[in-house]
Amino acid sequence: MSTxxxxxxxYGDVDLNIIxxxxxxxxxMAQxxxxxxxxxxxxxxxxxxxxRLIAPLATVPGVHLLRPYEDALVPDAGPRGLTPEQAVSLMVARHERRPFDLVVVRGRRLAGLAAQEESLAGRLWTYLTDFPHGVDGLTATTVAELTEISLASRFLLCQTEELRAFLESSVPAACGRSVLFPPVxxxxxxxxxxxxxxxxxxxxxxxxFAQAWNTLEMTGLPAALERRGVESELVMIGDKIHADPADWSKRMRKALEGTPGVDWRGGMARADALRASAECDFGLSWRDPSMDASLELSTKVxxxxxxxxxxxxxxxxxxxxLLGSDYPLFAGADLDSVAEVVARAYHDRSVYADAAARCRAAAGDHTLERAAERLRGYLTEALPPVPTGADPERPLKVVVAGHDMKFFTRLAEYLSSLPGLEVRIDEWExxxxHDQYRSRELAGWADVVICEWCGPNALFYAKWKRPDQRLIVRLHRFELYAEWPRRLDxxxxxxxxxxSPHYADLTREITGWPADKVVVVPNWVDDEQLARPKLPGAxxxxxxxxIAPSRKxxxxxxxxxxxxxxxxxxxxxxxxxxxxxxxxxxxxxxEERAYFERVYRRVQREEALAGxxxxxPFGPDVATWLRRVGFMLSTSDDESFHLAPAECAASxxxxxxxxxxxxxxxxxxxxIHDDAVAMAEAIHAVVREGRFEEEAERARAEVIGAYSLGRVRSLWTDLVVLGTVPASVPARA
Structure with missing residues (x-):
């Protein structure tokens, strides 16, 4: 049976009558x-x-148009289009009639309303654009709204790495959900x-045509170029003239209709507009400097x-x-700077060819095929296939129990997303x-119990375990030297x-448990989320x-x-x-306080460390933070795994x-280095000899091979569904 x-x-809160x-x-996005x-x-x-925009979609297999006006789907719909409230109500009604697997929305007001609908929670793929792109605009209300949207969204689709970094640094709930989806x-x-x-x-x-888009100033280009010995014509395509401010819109229309050398062709179908543009020699995406801080990338470029x-x-x-710091057609704030770079490229065809080649190469990662490839990856993440051994008709009932889920939350979310598994969480205070009645009820319901931490939770579920039930306990360094493992049946x-193998060996040695019951499933690294370009100088x-406690x-x-x-x-x-x-x-x-007073005093006073x-601050925005980190240090007295170096390698x-x-x-x-001096010498040798990228590629390949999220998920899925795990899972592949 095919899936x-x-x-x-x-749905985007946009009018498709206006290009x-x-x-x-x-x-x-529909394509x-x-x-x-x-x-x-x-x-x-x-x-x-x-x-003009919807006709091309009629020939795309699998795309269906829902016309609320023509089909009278919304009572009292106004002439300007659906309000966000009307759109969300219609989306919910359609979803309840026949559920959608994903609901892609654009528009902050719309997304905020959709996030409040329980039936859409976890299905939203929110395309974020219209929110403040600077900390000065991030009020407490805005952050709260974006947090609610983030928590309800399976993915937050971000145009650029800069936008994703800003979002994650400002809204912790966006971390782990923010993915790149550049313009198509x-x-x-x-x-x-x-x-x-x-x-x-x-x-x-x-x-x-809008004031910040410098469209009025552009109409002066033919005259400015003529003064530089370049005969030119400005082809302007579009029919949306912003009415604010009113005097500006009047001047814009007058300039379009009456400026010598300006050929205003009005609105046209997108394909026709592209064909008309292809007959030109230069493209314009020159804007007011106030837009330089935008975190969005113009599709027009x-x-x-x-x-x-x-x-x-x-x-x-x-x-x-995108284009290189030495791209030859970067213009300044005034019209003369635009005319200068155009005239230079017009007179020097090697400059023209270089600029055209760079723009063509930059567009190569934004094709429909590349967008579809990205979406297929996100679909696989959001809608994983049925795992071997599971039956969606008879779901395996799984309980995850523990007092602190921070190390297991992502795995629990993944298990919950698998067809054929029904997962419930027993989170202890x-x-x-804990709520003993609820825990007892879950113990009787479950086919499989996972105890995160080998503490009182493991003792409780071992006590109430049925013969036909499986119990899996994940043990950390914290519990190994405590009383609970000794009391566990x-x-x-x-x-x-x-x-890790080291702690598995220690566990066997300290507890005397059967060797085959102690298995190694390593920590995971979210290699896809961490794969972001490093900043210059990293x-x-x-x-x-x-860095706490002192044994770090x-x-x-x-x-x-x-x-x-x-x-x-x-x-x-x-x-x-x-x-x-x-x-x-x-x-x-x-002793801890004295230690940190010493090291902080050293940071303040030692000349070699000054500044x-x-x-x-501690927070979940690790992937963004790692963009500026080249080497991750692990200098502890002891660790059970220490994920940070692996995360750095994946980044x-x-x-x-x-x-x-x-x-x-x-x-x-x-x-691994013998001491601090050897570590410093090795780091400096890598940088001095220009081997940083080579070493980073080696480290990333090793870490992904051993600890990628996909590999660790697969090990946990086999353990939960099939009850099997390789007798010896090497930490290093």
Whole structure:
């Protein structure tokens, strides 16, 4: 029996009668979802007055249009289109009639309302654009709204890495849910520039006419170019003229209709607009400097690049990352700067060819095929297949019990998403504090129980275990030396899971439990989320995550940094951590307090460390933070696993460890150094010899092979569903 295609409902709070970036997004998203294998229902906001954008969708298999006006689906619909409230009500009604697997929405107000609908929770794929792009606009109300949207969304689709980083740094709930979905460029096969510059240069602008888009200023280009010996024509395509401010809109229309050298062609179908642009020589995406801080990437830049046109645009960090800092058509704030770069490229065809090639290459990662590939990956993540041994008709009943789920939450969410599994959480208030009646009820209901931590929860579920039930206990360093393992009836336990071979051996030695009951399933690394481009200079940045208690040995990390700064003062250290005084059980111990007073005094007073140590707040935005970290230090006295070096490696950095017990069973000895001086010398050699990228690629390959989220999920799925795990799972693949 074949699996039916995922059902996707798509709605953007945009009018598809008006050609602008947001309307083109809706068209492109429908095409990309269909190409990814979805059955797509596109809900239209407004009555159809022109089919320029929706007509091309009629030929796309799997795309269906829902016309609320023509089909009278919403009572009292106003002439300007559905309100967000009306749209959400209609979406919920359609979902309740026949459920959708994913609901893709665009528009913050709309997403905020959809997030309040319980039936849509977890199915929302929210495309975020219209929210503040600076900390000054992030009020408490805005953060609360974005938090609610994040918690209800399966994915937050972000146009750019910059937008994702800002969102995750500002809204902790967005971490782990934010994924990249850059603009999609769909260009007709017959719309391609020929690479030749006409004697009378043509410049193309398509889209809305708005003050911040510099469209009024653009109409002065033909005259400015004529003064530089370039005969030109400005082709402007679009029919949406912003009415605010009113005097500006009047001047804009007058300029379109009466400026010599300006050819205003009005609105037209997207494919026709692209064909018309392809007949030009230059594309324009030059905007007011107030938009330089935008975290969104203009679709027009990519479309024009895909046509083969060089594009004139503002110099911003995002555009430099896209086209290179030496891209020749970056313009300044005034019209003369635009005319200067166009005239230079017009007169020097090598400059023109270079700019066109860069724009074409930048557009290559934004094709419909690439968008569909991304979506297929997200669909697999959101809608995993039925695991071997599971039966959706008779779901396996799984309970996850524990007092602190922070290390297991992602795995529990994944198990919950698997067809054929029904997962319930028994979250205890404390180590030994819980609702005994609920726990007893769940013990009687479950086929499989997973106890996160080998504490009182494991003792409770072992006591009430049925003969036909399986009990899995995950043991951490914390419990190994406590009383609970000694009190646990190991005959009632089917598997004790440790995260490393070293601690599995210690567990067998200390407890005397049967060797075959103690298995290794390593910690996981979310390699997809962590795979982000490093920021310039990251190779000179050391990192540490969590420096309390004192056995984490921040002092050794400072030794490494001081040694490196004697070799090159560019080295710095970023420490992402809670402070020791945030943990009462640490700060109340005199020896711990004395230790941290010493190391903090050293940071303040030691000349080699002055100004070189930055403390960053503890939080889930690790993937964003790691973009500026090149080397992750692990200088502890002991660790059960220490995930931070693996996360750094997955992010494109290099792990650097001291030889704490068991380190070589988790990490390749290549990354382990005898002492702080040896570590510093090895790090500096990598940077000095230009081997950082080579070492980072090696580390990432090793970590993904051993600890990728997909691999660890597979091990846990086999353990839960089939009751099997390889007798010996090596930490290092």
């Amino acid at each position: 039916p295609p995922p059902r996707a409902l798509l 602008d970036g947001s309307a083109i997004w809706a068209q492109s 990309a979802l269909a190409a990814a294998g979805c059955e797509v229902t596109l809900l239209l906001k407004a009555p159809v007055r022109t089919d 460029v769909v260009v007709p096969e017959d719309a391609r520039a020929d690479g030749q510059v006409h004697a009378r240069a043509r410049l193309a602008y398509t889209g809305k 990519l479309e024009l690049g895909a046509l083969g046109l060089p594009v004139v645009l503002n110099r911003t960090p995002m555009h430099e990352a 404390g180590l030994g504090t 190991i005959d009632k336990v089917d598997a004790v899971v440790c995260v 190779e000179y940045s050391l990192g540490m995550i969590g 040995r921040m002092d050794r990390g400072l030794d490494v940094l001081a040694e490196l700064r004697r070799m090159d003062p560019r080295y710095t250290m970023s420490i992402k951590t809670k402070q020791p005084w945030d943990y009462w059980w640490i700060w109340n111990r005199p 070189a140590v930055v403390f960053d 494109g950095g290099v792990p650097a460890l001291l030889p704490w017990p068991g380190a070589d069973t988790i990490y390749d000895p290549h990354w």
